[in-house]
Amino acid sequence: MLVIAMLPHSIETSLAWGILSLIFHLGFVTEERSRKMMETLDAVRKVLTKVNRYAGSDLGNDEEVKEALMDIHVKLLEFWVKIVRELRKHPLEKMTDTGKGLWKDINDSLRNTLMEIQQRYEDIRELADSTSFSRNLTLQQPMSGSSLTFPVMVLPIPENPNFCGREKTLENMHKYLDPSKRRFRLSCFTVYGLGGIGKTQVATAYAYKYCRNDEDRSYDAVFWVTSETRAAMSKSFSSIAMALKLPGITERSDPSSTLSAVHAWLKQTDKRWLLIFDNAEKWDDIMPDFWPQAGAAGAVVVTSRNFNLADSPSSAGEELAIFSPDESTEFAKSILRDWDADDDHEQDAFTKLLSRLDGLPLAIHQICSLINGEGNTVADFLEIYDEHAAEFHQDRGGEHQAFYSHSLETVWLLAINKYSQDPESQLLLGAICFLSPDAIPEKLFHARKDLALPDDALFCRSPMKVRKTLRNIRSSGTISMSKSTIRIHRLLQAAFLERIQPEIQNHIFKATSTLLNDAFPKQRFGDPLYDEWPSCSKYILHAQSLARKWRSSLQNGVRLEATADFLQLLSHAAWYFRELADFESATELVEIGLEGAQEDQHELIVGHLLNTLGVVKDLTHEYHLSRQALERCLQIRLRHLGPDHLETNGVKTNLASIIASQGQYDVALELFQQAEKASTSSSAQDKRLASCRYAANYGRCFTQLGEYAKAREHLQRSRDILDSGRDNSIYRRAIDHCFGNLNLAEQLLEAAKANYETCLKGYAEDIMAKNQLLTCGCHYKIALIEMQSGHHANALTRIETALDLAMKLNAQGYVGRILLLKAELAKKDDSILLGLPVEETAEEIELKIGAVRSNLEGLLVSGSDVPPSTGDLFTYFIPWQAR
Numbered sequence: 001m002l003v004i005a006m007l008p009h010s011i012e013t014s015l016a017w018g019i020l021s022l023i024f025h026l027g028f029v030t031e032e033r034s035r036k037m038m039e040t041l042d043a044v045r046k047v048l049t050k051v052n053r054y055a056g057s058d059l060g061n062d063e064e065v066k067e068a069l070m071d072i073h074v075k076l077l078e079f080w081v082k083i084v085r086e087l088r089k090h091p092l093e094k095m096t097d098t099g100k101g102l103w104k105d106i107n108d109s110l111r112n113t114l115m116e117i118q119q120r121y122e123d124i125r126e127l128a129d130s131t132s133f134s135r136n137l138t139l140q141q142p143m144s145g146s147s148l149t150f151p152v153m154v155l156p157i158p159e160n161p162n163f164c165g166r167e168k169t170l171e172n173m174h175k176y177l178d179p180s181k182r183r184f185r186l187s188c189f190t191v192y193g194l195g196g197i198g199k200t201q202v203a204t205a206y207a208y209k210y211c212r213n214d215e216d217r218s219y220d221a222v223f224w225v226t227s228e229t230r231a232a233m234s235k236s237f238s239s240i241a242m243a244l245k246l247p248g249i250t251e252r253s254d255p256s257s258t259l260s261a262v263h264a265w266l267k268q269t270d271k272r273w274l275l276i277f278d279n280a281e282k283w284d285d286i287m288p289d290f291w292p293q294a295g296a297a298g299a300v301v302v303t304s305r306n307f308n309l310a311d312s313p314s315s316a317g318e319e320l321a322i323f324s325p326d327e328s329t330e331f332a333k334s335i336l337r338d339w340d341a342d343d344d345h346e347q348d349a350f351t352k353l354l355s356r357l358d359g360l361p362l363a364i365h366q367i368c369s370l371i372n373g374e375g376n377t378v379a380d381f382l383e384i385y386d387e388h389a390a391e392f393h394q395d396r397g398g399e400h401q402a403f404y405s406h407s408l409e410t411v412w413l414l415a416i417n418k419y420s421q422d423p424e425s426q427l428l429l430g431a432i433c434f435l436s437p438d439a440i441p442e443k444l445f446h447a448r449k450d451l452a453l454p455d456d457a458l459f460c461r462s463p464m465k466v467r468k469t470l471r472n473i474r475s476s477g478t479i480s481m482s483k484s485t486i487r488i489h490r491l492l493q494a495a496f497l498e499r500i501q502p503e504i505q506n507h508i509f510k511a512t513s514t515l516l517n518d519a520f521p522k523q524r525f526g527d528p529l530y531d532e533w534p535s536c537s538k539y540i541l542h543a544q545s546l547a548r549k550w551r552s553s554l555q556n557g558v559r560l561e562a563t564a565d566f567l568q569l570l571s572h573a574a575w576y577f578r579e580l581a582d583f584e585s586a587t588e589l590v591e592i593g594l595e596g597a598q599e600d601q602h603e604l605i606v607g608h609l610l611n612t613l614g615v616v617k618d619l620t621h622e623y624h625l626s627r628q629a630l631e632r633c634l635q636i637r638l639r640h641l642g643p644d645h646l647e648t649n650g651v652k653t654n655l656a657s658i659i660a661s662q663g664q665y666d667v668a669l670e671l672f673q674q675a676e677k678a679s680t681s682s683s684a685q686d687k688r689l690a691s692c693r694y695a696a697n698y699g700r701c702f703t704q705l706g707e708y709a710k711a712r713e714h715l716q717r718s719r720d721i722l723d724s725g726r727d728n729s730i731y732r733r734a735i736d737h738c739f740g741n742l743n744l745a746e747q748l749l750e751a752a753k754a755n756y757e758t759c760l761k762g763y764a765e766d767i768m769a770k771n772q773l774l775t776c777g778c779h780y781k782i783a784l785i786e787m788q789s790g791h792h793a794n795a796l797t798r799i800e801t802a803l804d805l806a807m808k809l810n811a812q813g814y815v816g817r818i819l820l821l822k823a824e825l826a827k828k829d830d831s832i833l834l835g836l837p838v839e840e841t842a843e844e845i846e847l848k849i850g851a852v853r854s855n856l857e858g859l860l861v862s863g864s865d866v867p868p869s870t871g872d873l874f875t876y877f878i879p880w881q882a883r
Contacts, residue, residue: 022559068120079113113866137351152221162334165327177299179272188300190317197320197687199303220271227280251534254729257769266296273298287490307837322359326761335368349379354539423456433493440486457511513566522576526650536576543573547592562596607636631657649675661880669701692721773882776805813877816852
């Protein structure tokens, strides 16, 4: 029926209805025929559902589309007529799946018809994509990247000179992705299969093959996204932004700003680009934040162990099979050195070895590299290898059994046994196995001369010895290196850690914690890590990996010792995640740290973890949990540091901010004053920024209490303190915002507007990106000023700008607050909404306000103070400093 419903009105449909009537009459005589005909109709329905997306669209009047739809109509009518003829010819014949007879004829005809319809559908879709792309070009100028030299390649893996096989896979990938054929839309190809089957190498080979520096290249840019975690993907997008030299983006830029800038380039450029998501686990990890946005026209390759990723939005994909015997032979010979292929005994051993490895590329690479590293003949090596044959040939079972039925355990065991005789190599490889598998800086293992390390890690004090040990490990194919970074296969990581004894594993874990903690920047006296962001980004994924493997070991019955180095590392890494606004990762590290800490030994570190947790819970509006964490932290710091220490009074400041967030400004003011008074014994240099914060917070509190003269006095003092030493743009912008709020409260509208405009225009992009909520608040406040001044059109423009940013940040408190202002503006000027690009009524705005309120009420935790009004509720969900 769907095809009839979608036909142009000018087409006579009575014939189609008549034919379908005959089909129902003849095809539903028996239960067997009914089942088969329902299957047939369902198959037709599925393909017509796709066609129907375009039949009713703006393209429906296009002559080419009309012609394609008519062809589909004709093909279907021909198919229905053939069915009627067959059913009449064989009125009593059963429709069975025997591969012959009536059902075979109908099924063959159905398959041919659907293929022809699919082809016409592809024609319509290509036309739709082309039309959409043309419209986009008229709306915006593409970012040509004229300041760059193309091709641009962001690939962490060097080209593999030993890559062989997979020619058909590469051909299939390019047949589908080729930008010359699919220029105006996004196309995606998923490469999936076993761990170690070569997915990453296939993606790498495709990138290098089709993005060479010559005129015949298919792509102008290739970008690699490491996709195990959200943090890894954010870091990859930062690398992409740096390579593209996107304006306003630096290594210190806020991740969301970097992500938006890269997406904008992908969407607007006229360059041909390829984006590779390596080792993705599920679509939910990539979408919607990292997936190219609607309108982006390019090619995407996804590699994954999960075959489900071959489904939507991927329109094509291929599961990598094991190597054929010929491919295995070619690959092994490309790796082996000094191998006597003319020796019959060696040739026989070689054939037997490859039969045991059963075509798994990773296993072949590992074994052949071990043979090279040990200097064995293949025959000698095979004798050792055969001692582990039974273990090697254990059945893996599960869904991949048909592709690779053997375990990799023996491959890992050989490497593990080799390094068990070399303590330095064992320690270094073990440390690598605890870290994130990609982009491990070699410099991490270059320890300070005075860093306390166990005896078998003292070689780390000598960069030359570290290099020598890495070369030893690399000779067996266990790791790869490029540009002073190390990469290891994650399966080998897991196997190595599972195989070594718990006491050795614990020893390596402690040494790794010491090295990584020493390398990771430290957050002190409440000051941000902002200046250290580039360094933090090099090590954050490794800190996260170390923490997760500690927890995983505990769950598996092995308790690794949570040393002071490990816990300190987690406390500073968690704070860095907090600065990135990755509150989920920050909370995870804090929770792991609290699980591992012994309060009698690590109470000060526990205090730092609790302070971070309190700040994170404040920013996620869980004020009662924030207050609990900060009060525990305060008691710890009072016991160990005393009431005068900056760290003690830093937590008092954070606690005061929580109290202020709940509207208790007089109580918060008293706590701020206690904190500053207790800090007088600190040196002037140490307390300068702290004093700047205290004065600004006094100004905020006095503004809310209506004591404007005192507020102005303290805000000016805050600015004077900042002027007395090294500038801090983040603090200065916050002070400008405070002055704006004060002037607005005193109805000094022009002065307030000037303050907010300075916040929006007077600072570098990376500074503004650090606090986008404050940016949102400035637009909102300017809109309020414009409305009070009677400039309704200007007010609406600012409202729309603020609303777009708030929705992008998912800042529901600000979304509700801005919608309230929009509703108030509509009441003052009921015609103002007519100027919007998308018409909106006052009633629709009120419905949106109700929806936001309902959503936020659902987020209120039991025991919280419920705000008395809608406006108070929205304010409750805005961080105090951004209100």
